[in-house]
Amino acid sequence: MSDSRQTAKTTSSGRGQVSGSGPGDNGLDAIYRSISEAIIEHRLKPGARLREDALADVFGVSRTGIRKVLQRLALEQLVTLTPRRGASVTRPSVDEARDVFEARLLVECAMMDAAAKRITEEDIQELQEMAKQEREALRNREQRIAIKLSAIFHARLAEISGNRTLAGFVGQLASRSSLILAVYGNAGHLGCESHDHDNLIDFLAAGDGAKASDFMERHLKSIEASLSIFEEPEETPDLWDIFAVDA
Structure with missing residues (x-):
């Protein structure tokens, strides 16, 4: 594992701190803010897949907690949830x-x-x-x-x-x-x-x-x-790299 990924797990000011909060409301709120900001700032691009297991690993919480966050983001239409496919950043038509x-x-x-x-x-x-x-x-x-x-x-x-x-x-x-x-x-x-x-x-x-x-x-x-239409290929982002920035 790279140093940046270790930092994301162990630093007292990074994602390890979120996991220390447990899966309670405060911890999940912090994860929600991190993901929504990454979407709005285009660090997570439209169409990018958001794997529950990878996010759970990054933030140090259960998949159940991540699922709650993704459902909240889906209600705001920042994330799209698809049966058998999972979550992805919404790509507006x-x-x-x-x-x-x-x-x-x-x-x-x-x-x-x-x-x-x-x-x-x-x-x-x-x-x-x-x-x-x-x-x-x-x-x-x-x-x-x-x-x-x-x-x-x-x-x-x-x-x-x-x-x-x-x-x-x-x-x-x-x-x-x-x-x-x-x-x-x-x-x-x-x-x-x-x-x-x-x-x-x-x-x-x-x-x-x-x-x-x-x-x-x-x-x-x-x-x-000013908007123009263009196709952008779907990608699976490196979640460790994206959220290690906040560590």
């Missing part, structure tokens, strides 16, 4: 991609008026910092990080609107969009101008919900219009 963006248009645009009324100076500063980090990621050609930051930005905007139920829905849609961008997006950009989020913040800061809603519509349509 073209129709699913269109459905997700249609849902985002309906929900996120409608939330901008409430967000414009409720936004605080602290919220504005937080969003501006998020937008700055996203621009830097794009400038450094860190596509997977930029995709993750964009999803976080949109989820935070939804939270500012004050409707927790819709904010949770937008968070799920944003995560699914990360998969869609990983599959159908173009390298080097997210299908929108790098300053789009800054412009959106300006409208919200001015309290203009109508302009923010109109801009959000153009923003989301621009992202969807």
Whole structure:
């Protein structure tokens, strides 16, 4: 076994710590976060198989615990469970991609008026910092990080609107969009101008919900219009290599 794999098992700050928590809720929550982040950041690519036995070995928990985590991810449509085949990272179809963006248009645009009324100076500063980090990621050609930051930005905007139920829905849609961008997006950009989020913040800061809603519509349509279809071969990832990064 390589040194990195030994580290993933034995380090006090790595996956060994998760196994020390046992198969309880806290330990499984940590595994859920690790896998979902790996999916959103495109370290686990769409279509990649997720073997229960391998994940159980990596995280030091039972297959029953891993199965619970995969079922939770499947409910959020980040993972697909297939009888006799097991789990794999969801690979959205073209129709699913269109459905997700249609849902985002309906929900996120409608939330901008409430967000414009409720936004605080602290919220504005937080969003501006998020937008700055996203621009830097794009400038450094860190596509997977930029995709993750964009999803976080949109989820935070939804939270500012004050409707927790819709904010949770937008968070799920944003995560699914990360998969869609990983599959159908173009390298080097997210299908929108790098300053789009800054412009959106300006409208919200001015309290203009109508302009923010109109801009959000153009923003989301621009992202969807940039998508292109390509085939990517299925792969079985090295789970030790992926999750040893967190060790």
